[in-house]
Amino acid sequence: MTAHSRVLTSLDGQRYHFEPGNFCLELLVTGGPGPGEAYEILHAPDDLAAWLVDSRLAEVAPVRIEDLEITAEALAYTRRFRDTMWSVGTAIAHGQAPEKSHLQVINEAVGPLPRPRIDLETGKRAWAPPITGAQIVGAAAREAIDIIDSPRLRQCASDNCYLLFLDTSRPGNRRWCSMERCGNRHKVRQHRSRKGVVSS
Template identity: 60%
Template structure:
């Protein structure tokens, strides 16, 4: 994943960068409950392994698909966690406290996490591999715990566009990010405002 965020494709085929601000929030772009099911991309453990190669987890230390050993039940648990995090993220974005059941799911998921190491050949940060699905879930759950219990909890936002429901952590210095992406929703809003002014004039 580049420093500019993850490359997504909108309903009209437009490509844009989206920076979720955290790994547990990045998981939300893989699908979800209800209307989000049409965006589902994690059908098999191999799908998740391929997705993780370009994730924020891989930005911490490189990952290749062969570094991951994800079992079908682990994929099921990760998707269950992800689906619950949609509600948690929206609760935070709107100033609500997440429900106890969702918090319990986060706590249960935090049991294990990836083990970092220093690559003796390069001196760079790496992961002890193979990584399991339990460790991937643990990385997301522990990050969620850190965010929910810290000051950044007030910086979770839902895109201000009425037809977009992406949720992100606002890491901007002033804390005034409103859009999932200026390339998509921010630009659409600018175009709409411009046309409204033209019509009013």
């Protein structure tokens, strides 16, 4: 999938662009355990459906609400996978071994994928309906396996930011979730620190 940034809003109201690097990591911005609880948006099946319309899946073909089949059970399954991926991704980003039980959750989630097709009316790419919750998690799980041992799976270097991303930059030196937010704050702190040293 092509680069696809999302506009996120921090708890203090700041809006910024975040490029997670793949669909699996994009799913993590919907909430999660611990610090992610404050950002939880998946409260009902319709919430996941609305979020998917603007997800990386839409980079392949348009995602239409009427083509999504998200049940309450599928929502719970998606949230369980997402929360597990938070633990796995954080461990990997810090050079630690994920728990085997968490890796098993990912293995068990690998299943059917959303099926692309050619729309007979428009002649363009589309998704074959219905797109189910199991297909959504299946797509995310396959990407999770692709990055499970990647040295480019990172966590934002800010002390109070937990976002995970795949560093797809050519030099491989991305440190921040977003230069608009954490990267800029780091620059401001560095600038103030240098001024303090000079004035002393």
